[in-house]
Amino acid sequence: MNSPTAPLIRPIVQTRDIQTTKLVSPIKDQNLTVLERSKQLAAWTAVDQHVKPEHRVIGIGSGSTVPYVVERIVQLGAEANEERVFIPTGFQSKQLIVESGLNLGDVDQFPTIDVTLDGADEVDRELNCIKGGGACHLREKVLAEAANTFILVADYRKNVEHLGTTFKQGVPIEVVPFAYAKVLQNLHHIIGSPEASLRMAVKKAGPVVSDNGNFIIDAPFDQEKMKDPFTIMAQIKMLTGVVEVGVFCHMAKAAYFGNQDGSVTIKWNDGRIEQVVASQ
Numbered sequence: 001m002n003s004p005t006a007p008l009i010r011p012i013v014q015t016r017d018i019q020t021t022k023l024v025s026p027i028k029d030q031n032l033t034v035l036e037r038s039k040q041l042a043a044w045t046a047v048d049q050h051v052k053p054e055h056r057v058i059g060i061g062s063g064s065t066v067p068y069v070v071e072r073i074v075q076l077g078a079e080a081n082e083e084r085v086f087i088p089t090g091f092q093s094k095q096l097i098v099e100s101g102l103n104l105g106d107v108d109q110f111p112t113i114d115v116t117l118d119g120a121d122e123v124d125r126e127l128n129c130i131k132g133g134g135a136c137h138l139r140e141k142v143l144a145e146a147a148n149t150f151i152l153v154a155d156y157r158k159n160v161e162h163l164g165t166t167f168k169q170g171v172p173i174e175v176v177p178f179a180y181a182k183v184l185q186n187l188h189h190i191i192g193s194p195e196a197s198l199r200m201a202v203k204k205a206g207p208v209v210s211d212n213g214n215f216i217i218d219a220p221f222d223q224e225k226m227k228d229p230f231t232i233m234a235q236i237k238m239l240t241g242v243v244e245v246g247v248f249c250h251m252a253k254a255a256y257f258g259n260q261d262g263s264v265t266i267k268w269n270d271g272r273i274e275q276v277v278a279s280q
């Protein structure tokens with residue numbers, strides 16, 4: 001882990017329709033792949049911009065980008081974090097919080113969260129996103145909804161015009177186990193996802209079981225249908241037996257994407273796109 005550095009962001013330089021910001025790259029002495037470096041850049045920049053000194057309750061998402069969020073938060077120092085409580089979206093983030101020596105809480109104790117930072121499988125131009133690649137989207141949506149500010153962090157592969165462009169495995173759907181076959185039938189014959197299937201575990205026989213004891217269905221839709229993510233989300237959510245749908249519509253304030261060239265693209269919910277450029 002790196003030692004604390006100065007804030008990454010320097011003053012914004014306005015260009016025609018994209019704002020350009022300079023930052024000092026935090027990672028040149030690290031042995032990270034380009035992909036990992038892009039995740040780290042997105043996460044660090046988001047923490048620097050959205051975790052404020054006065055924040056006391058912070059939601060921590062799931063996935064492979066979120067450890068860099070926690071890494072940066074730890075770098076803020078023990079004093080900055082001692083009065084804070086961190087709320088996990090699942091087993092992985094709970095472990096991260098505990099192993100990092102941060103205070104653990106739960107959303108039933110703290111139903112209002114100052115800021116939640118989380119990963120995403122894909123984010124479109126309106127900040128709709130697919131989540132649930134790690135089967136955590138039920139708790140992730142609860143923490144997104146509980147948060148005054150919800151921020152997405154991701155690598156360049158997740159930055160798309162329309163959902164379903166690169167993330168082809170489909171919309172993750174958490175279902176209660178006894179209803180999975182009925183929900184699959186509904187998806188195949190009513191909702192329009194003939195390839196929807198139960199997510200199977202890799203190093204265990206049988207289905208993936210979520211942190212809540214439920215099954216996960218992945219439901220791919222054609223490009224045309226994916227252009228209206230709200231309708232897909234609402235239709236699936238109405239099916240009895242569905243607990244939560246991994247489509248988050250208009251929940252995020254901003255999405256941070258680390259790029260291969262060491263820059264970060266920030267999409268804001270007011271339509272602005274900001275380009276953060278590493279200066280070395």
Ligand SMILES: O=C(CO)[C@H](O)[C@H](O)COP(=O)(O)O
Binds near residue numbers: 061
């Ligand atoms: O939604 C999620 C887990 O349910 C993750 O946030 C999403 O899958 C992105 O993960 P990664 O940062 O590894 O790309």
